Amino acid sequence: MNFSGLAFIFHFLPLFLIAYYIIPKRYRNIILLSGSIVFYSIGNPYYMILLAISVLINYLLADRIYVAQYKKEINGSAKSYSKAWLFLALIYDMGMLFVFKYLGFVLDNIGLISGREMPVFKWGLPLGISFYTFQMISFVVDVYRKRYDRRIHLYHFATYAIMFPQIASGPITRYEDVRDRIETPASVPAIMLEKGTVYFICGLGYKVLLADKITSLWNDVRTVGPLGIDVASAWLGAWGYSMQIYFDFFGYSLMAIGVAMMLGFKLPDNFDDPYTSKSMTEFWRRWHMTLGKWFKDYLYIPLGGNRCSFPRMILNIFLVWMFTGIWHGASWNFLIWGMFLFAIMFVEKMWLYKYLDKSKIIGHIYMVILIPVSWAIFSITDMTELSHFFLRLINVPIEGMVVSGMNKFLSLLSTYWWMLLVCIVFCTPYPMRLIKKFYKNVIVKLMLLVVFWYCVYQMANSGNNPFIYFNF
Amino acid sequence: MNKRIKKKREKNRINEYAELLRGVEVSTEEPVSEEIFAEEAVLEEAEEPVELALEAAEIEEILLEDLRKKNAKDLDYANEDEAIKIKKNRHRAQNCILFIGVGLTMLAMMIYGFAEAWFGPYTFDIALDRPVFVSFLLGEIDIPELETEQESEVDYALELMAEEEMSSEEGTSLEESEATEPETTEEEGPIISDKLAAEYLEYYGEVPFTIGDDVITHYVSWNDNKSHSMYYTSPGVRAVSSVYDYKQVDESYFDNSVIIGDSRIEGLHEYSGWSNATFLYKRGLTVYAMMSKEVQLDRSRRSTVLQTLSERQFENVYIMVGINELGGGTDEKFAEQYRENIEKIRELQPNARIIIMSIMFETREYSDSKPVYNNDNVNAKNVAIAKLANGEDIFYLDVNPCIADPETGVMPESYSFDGVHMKAQYYTYWVDYMYAHGY
Numbered sequence: 001m002n003f004s005g006l007a008f009i010f011h012f013l014p015l016f017l018i019a020y021y022i023i024p025k026r027y028r029n030i031i032l033l034s035g036s037i038v039f040y041s042i043g044n045p046y047y048m049i050l051l052a053i054s055v056l057i058n059y060l061l062a063d064r065i066y067v068a069q070y071k072k073e074i075n076g077s078a079k080s081y082s083k084a085w086l087f088l089a090l091i092y093d094m095g096m097l098f099v100f101k102y103l104g105f106v107l108d109n110i111g112l113i114s115g116r117e118m119p120v121f122k123w124g125l126p127l128g129i130s131f132y133t134f135q136m137i138s139f140v141v142d143v144y145r146k147r148y149d150r151r152i153h154l155y156h157f158a159t160y161a162i163m164f165p166q167i168a169s170g171p172i173t174r175y176e177d178v179r180d181r182i183e184t185p186a187s188v189p190a191i192m193l194e195k196g197t198v199y200f201i202c203g204l205g206y207k208v209l210l211a212d213k214i215t216s217l218w219n220d221v222r223t224v225g226p227l228g229i230d231v232a233s234a235w236l237g238a239w240g241y242s243m244q245i246y247f248d249f250f251g252y253s254l255m256a257i258g259v260a261m262m263l264g265f266k267l268p269d270n271f272d273d274p275y276t277s278k279s280m281t282e283f284w285r286r287w288h289m290t291l292g293k294w295f296k297d298y299l300y301i302p303l304g305g306n307r308c309s310f311p312r313m314i315l316n317i318f319l320v321w322m323f324t325g326i327w328h329g330a331s332w333n334f335l336i337w338g339m340f341l342f343a344i345m346f347v348e349k350m351w352l353y354k355y356l357d358k359s360k361i362i363g364h365i366y367m368v369i370l371i372p373v374s375w376a377i378f379s380i381t382d383m384t385e386l387s388h389f390f391l392r393l394i395n396v397p398i399e400g401m402v403v404s405g406m407n408k409f410l411s412l413l414s415t416y417w418w419m420l421l422v423c424i425v426f427c428t429p430y431p432m433r434l435i436k437k438f439y440k441n442v443i444v445k446l447m448l449l450v451v452f453w454y455c456v457y458q459m460a461n462s463g464n465n466p467f468i469y470f471n472f
Numbered sequence: 473m474n475k476r477i478k479k480k481r482e483k484n485r486i487n488e489y490a491e492l493l494r495g496v497e498v499s500t501e502e503p504v505s506e507e508i509f510a511e512e513a514v515l516e517e518a519e520e521p522v523e524l525a526l527e528a529a530e531i532e533e534i535l536l537e538d539l540r541k542k543n544a545k546d547l548d549y550a551n552e553d554e555a556i557k558i559k560k561n562r563h564r565a566q567n568c569i570l571f572i573g574v575g576l577t578m579l580a581m582m583i584y585g586f587a588e589a590w591f592g593p594y595t596f597d598i599a600l601d602r603p604v605f606v607s608f609l610l611g612e613i614d615i616p617e618l619e620t621e622q623e624s625e626v627d628y629a630l631e632l633m634a635e636e637e638m639s640s641e642e643g644t645s646l647e648e649s650e651a652t653e654p655e656t657t658e659e660e661g662p663i664i665s666d667k668l669a670a671e672y673l674e675y676y677g678e679v680p681f682t683i684g685d686d687v688i689t690h691y692v693s694w695n696d697n698k699s700h701s702m703y704y705t706s707p708g709v710r711a712v713s714s715v716y717d718y719k720q721v722d723e724s725y726f727d728n729s730v731i732i733g734d735s736r737i738e739g740l741h742e743y744s745g746w747s748n749a750t751f752l753y754k755r756g757l758t759v760y761a762m763m764s765k766e767v768q769l770d771r772s773r774r775s776t777v778l779q780t781l782s783e784r785q786f787e788n789v790y791i792m793v794g795i796n797e798l799g800g801g802t803d804e805k806f807a808e809q810y811r812e813n814i815e816k817i818r819e820l821q822p823n824a825r826i827i828i829m830s831i832m833f834e835t836r837e838y839s840d841s842k843p844v845y846n847n848d849n850v851n852a853k854n855v856a857i858a859k860l861a862n863g864e865d866i867f868y869l870d871v872n873p874c875i876a877d878p879e880t881g882v883m884p885e886s887y888s889f890d891g892v893h894m895k896a897q898y899y900t901y902w903v904d905y906m907y908a909h910g911y
Contacts, residue, residue, distance in 0.1 A: 010585060014578040190567035197571040222889040228743060228896020262571070402743050402896045411742075411771055445570040452574055456581075 001042050002168070003255040004207045006459055012039060013259070020263060025185045029159045032263065036164035040127065047126035054096060055161050058136040059154050061089040062143040066151055069144075082144060089140040097133045100126055105330035128168045130327060132161060134294055139175050141298055147176065156182050165260040171253055171270040172290040178265050188264040196261030198439045201452045202432070203254030208455040210423055211247035214240050217416045218379070226388035228402050231395040232409040238372030238393070240416065241379055243423040246275060249288070268293075275427040278363025279356040280344045280370060291327075295320050317349070318342050328378070333386055337377040344370065662688070662715040662863050672712060675873035676881075680712045688863045690715055691855070696848045704803050704852035711830070711858030713909065714867040721910030723748065726788075732777055733757065733792035735893060736832055738768070743899035750786070752777050758797040759809045763816055781820040788911070789817055789824045792871075794831035794853050795892065799844040807856035814860060825911055828861060830854045830870040833882035838891025847882055867911065874905030 001008050016035045023031050041048040068082040104121045111118035139157070142148065157175070159182050166173050221229055221237030229237070253270035260267045274287035284292055303316045325338015348356065356363040373393070380386040391398055425431065438444045565572065664672070664680075672680055672692075680690035694710035726749035731737055734757040741751040752775070754767040762777060769775040781789070791813075797806065814826055831850045833839070839847040854870070861868035875898060877884035883891075887898050894902070 010578055010581045014575065014582050017575070190564055190571075193571040194568040197568070197574050201570075201574070219890060223893045223895070224739075224742075225889065225895030225897065400897050402900070407742065407771065439570075442569065445573070448570055449573045449577075453577065456577075 001039055003252060003259070004204060004455075004459065006456070009204075009456070009459075012042075017262065021188075025187060028185045029155065029182060032164075033155070033159045033162060036159075036162040036167060039164040040162065040167055043127050044124075047129075050096075050126055050129075051132065051162065054093070054132070054136060055158050056154075057092055058089055058140055058161075059157050061085045061092075062140045062157075063151070063154075065089075065140065065143050066148075069146065070151075086140060086144045090137065093133045093137050093140075097129060100129055102326070102330045131170045131172055132167060134172050134291075135166075135174070136161060138172070138294060138298060142174065142176070148179075153183075163260070163265075165256045165263070165265070166267060169249075169252060169256075170288075170290055171256060171267050172294050173267050177268055181265050186264065188262070192261050192264060194439070196258045196263075198435065198448060199254050199258030199261060201258075201448045201455075202435060203251040203256075203258055204455045205451050206247040206251030206254065206426070208251075208458050209451075210419075210426060211244050211251055212458070214247070214416070214419050214423055215244045217241075217412060217419070218244055220412060222380075224408065226385060226392045227398060227400055228408065229392055230403050230406050230409050231392060232406060233412055234389060234392040235372065236409060236412055236416075238376045240420065242275075242372050242375045243420065243427070245375055245378075246271075246427065247423065273427070273429040273432075275367070275371065276364075276429065277367055278359065279348055279353055279366070280341065280374075281348050281353055282357070283367065283371070284341070284345075291324070295324060299323065314346065317345055321345060329381075331381045332383060333377055333381050336386075337374065340374060340377055344374075664690075664715050665717055668715065668718070675876070676710075676712060680715075683709070686859065688714070688861060689858050689868070694851055696851075704798075704849045706848065707852055707855040709855060710851055711855045711868060711870065713870045714858075714861045714863050716863065716867060716911065718908065719910040721907055723907075725907075725910050728787040729790060730780065730786045730788070731790040731792075732762065732767075733790075733829070734794075734796055736795070737792055739893055739896075740899060740902060741770075743896045744903045746903075750780070750784075752780055756796050757793055759793045759806060759813060760797065760801075762791075762793055762813055778816070778820070781817060786821060786824050788827060789821060790827045790829055790869075792829040792831065794857070795845075795850070798846075798849045798853065803852050803856040806853055807860065810857050811860055814866065824865075826866045827911075828857050828866065828868045830858070830868070830872055833872050833876070835883045835885050835888050835891045836877075836880045837885055838888075839882065869909060871902060871905060874901045 001012060003009075012035075016031075019035070020028060020031050037048060040051060062085075064085040065082045068080045068085065072080040072082070100123065107118040107121065110116075139161075143152075152175070156179075160173075160175050160178055163173075163178070217240030218237050221233055221240070224233075226234070250271045257267045257269070268290050270288055270290055272286040272289060274283050277283040277286055300316055300320050303319065304312055305316065306313045308316075321342035322335070322338045324341065325334045325336075328334050328337070356366060376389060376393070377386065380389055388398055435444070435448075439448070669679065672678075676692040678692050680692050682688075682690055690712045691709035692712055694708060696706045696708070723746060726746050730750040730752060731740065732752045733740075734753065735755045737751060737753040738755060741753055750769070752767045752769060754765060757765065757767065764776060764778060766774050766776055769780060794806065801809075810828070814828075817824070817826055831854055833847045833850055834842075834845070836847075839845075839850075858868040858870075860866060872882070875883055875887060875894065883894070887894050889895065
């Protein structure tokens with residue numbers, strides 16, 4: 001089930017909210033937990049079992065860690081198994097992620113290299129596995145780092161881990177973000193309901209009215225294939241895709257935050273107007289912030305961060321970007337994408353960043369070129385097609401090309417120019433700022449309600465396409 | 473006053489927080505919603521826990537900061553005075569008009585959807601997946617009604633069913649006895665030349681046959697993967713290009729041709745390189761809207777099919793529509809509309825050849841993932857429109873052989889990104905196929 005689906009908005013959400021508000025406060029976690037289980041199981045009930053096992057194992061190991069540390073403190077004994085439990089948890093989580101996400105890819109490539117027939121794994125990717133695995137790792141590590149001074153109840157942990165607003169694709173939330181609300185449920189103030197609704201409608205609008213509309217631009221370019229596009233179309237398509245992926249994921253995150261807020265939770269923000277950045281370094285501080293923070297806190301800093309020798313630091317950056325790359329998907333293009341990001345980060349770290357950061361316009365021009373290039377690598381999984389697309393981006397002719405001048409570009413531009421303009425406007429911080437400032441105004445509320453109705457109409461109109469990020 | 477309350481509130485919260493940290497059970501009630509009671513509570517609770525748990529001022533400081541953060545986080549208000557003001561009327565309904573509006577919309581739609589599903593003519597399996605108000609909002613989705621419920625149309629439906637049963641039965645029986653059937657066709661119908669027979673064999677792997685009295689339309693066998701959709705019937709056969717002595721032609725043949733269609737025709741327009749032919753295309757064009765909807769005449773001009781066809785006489789009128797309306801109406805309705813369109817074209821273009829191009833198959837992968845937009849449905853529609861050809865001035869041209877994957881008989885996966893449209897470089901196969909099938 002996805003947030004921009006009619007089934008979610010008109011079946012699951014209203015029923016769930018009614019149950020959630022009617023039930024006395026102290027039973028709300030039960031409703032939230034069971035509702036989340038239903039939400040998750042509708043897609044594939046077997047994956048729910050997997051998720052439940054994951055929750056149990058992580059909880060038990062985290063609890064072992066807590067008890068071991070507690071005992072150590074009380075008894076003062078030097079011996080503690082907390083590290084062993086931590087490693088066990090990490091091995092389990094990484095193992096699950098590897099088996100379900102990367103095993104097929106690895107085996108395929110081993111098969112290709114060795115030329116031998118390898119067993120084929122055809123099981124699909126459990127919904128949100130990359131996200132919930134990361135959340136669970138953060139929980140176990142936080143317990144190990146003594147971030148929680150009380151033993152945490154399984155029921156609270158399960159509510160947090162399966163919570164439906166963020167289970168499918170983030171924001172990657174830490175237990176401490178939602179802890180208060182889970183452990184001491186309180187009534188949801190009207191203002192939070194309202195803000196949640198505003199976020200939800202904004203997210204829905206971004207997803208349905210912007211992302212789903214602009215998506216056909218990139219789709220057109222891909223449908224024709226690199227052999228049929230001129231250089232301008234290639235760029236236009238890549239820009240279109242940049243807009244699509246941003247509004248898709250940003251819209252989704254806003255909806256998740258909005259729904260959570262209606263339930264009384266404040267999830268962390270995921271985007272901070274990334275397309276107004278002046279360098280790739282800045283961009284990744286503002287894009288998918290919860291993931292960036294996760295990598296910083298649970299990979300980069302434990303590795304030594306930047307407080308170590310220079311080669312070591314470069315290695316750390318390299319590892320972070322390589323993992324960021326493959327986290328997004330098990331395919332060569334994601335690896336290339338990660339490497340591409342690393343290369344840019346490296347150059348920026350060495351000398352470019354300070355100039356870009358100071359610059360007024362050059363930084364933006366630099367990003368207008370780099371962003372579509374990086375998303376193009378992200379999007380095209382087929383290696384030949386990717387290389388062809390890049391040749392087209394720099395206007396190198398390819399054998400077998402069937403381009404007829406700029407015709408394709410002109411027809412694309414005439415169809416999509418206004419859509420692109422709207423998207424560019426919404427990439428700036430101003431629309432959101434205006435909404436945040438004036439959302440209490442009745443006229444603005446009415447406008448948002450109309451937006452909601454229009455979104456519903458649009459969703460009914462086109463069989464809605466699921467979020468891009470659901471594949472990861 | 474304000475300041476005092478604030479301080480007390482803070483202290484109160486600190487104590488609660490401290491208790492939380494120590495693992496003491498805390499009441500699940502609102503922390504401080506009524507200031508009057510809070511004052512006393514603060515005084516009582518304030519002394520006890522501080523002694524017990526908090527040893528140093530620094531802890532208190534940390535907690536204070538935590539609390540401030542929490543307050544700010546809670547309501548997203550940095551200003552505490554405002555936070556208090558808001559807390560006072562935190563449950564007022566006028567603070568969440570939008571939420572109520574959206575909630576009521578959701579509820580109304582949900583109830584309407586369930587009611588329709590329960591009492592309406594639709595079945596639950598459609599309703600649950602896509603709430604029925606979809607049809608209410610759009611008014612153009614045409615879900616065929618169940619035959620048994622229509623009294624007046626029972627006869628017609630029975631007739632149709634009988635016809636289909638007959639045709640499908642014959643289809644399957646004929647598949648088994650191919651050898652006998654072609655003989656009977658050769659007696660009455662058009663004669664299949666050796667060249668054409670060889671072509672058929674190459675494309676379809678079998679010799680086409682006719683069904684029943686209709687000696688014009690030829691078929692080969694077709695095995696459905698899914699045939700339970702209410703959007704189409706399963707003909708069990710696949711129609712082949714009309715039997716005709718096709719000529720090899722070149723580009724100039726299309727000087728006087730008009731090609732009408734949907735996004736696939738747009739692709740043909742862009743990558744065929746035919747600047748001499750007239751193209752009338754629009755993405756998402758359906759057979760229902762074909763004649764009257766404004767379409768692209770070329771890149772910059774727009775026109776309607778009716779208008780263009782009444783302005784100029786053409787030799788050939790090629791048509792390809794049907795992929796968009798796979799879910800919109802039964803095969804009969806689709807074919808009926810197609811027939812009407814052809815009649816209209818005939819009126820406007822008395823001397824033109826009308827060529828019904830088959831709806832092009834999708835890739836196997838795409839087709840298998842779609843309950844409605846799949847190749848079986850495409851085939852059912854193709855069979856329905858193939859029957860409109862008369863072999864004299866209306867022809868059916870199956871364009872699928874030009875790109876078919878030899879194994880699956882449909883569009884190869886590598887030819888398409890979206891499963892429906894060919895990539896630019898493969899249109900040349902289609903173009904060559906059309907050159908090879910001049911009339």
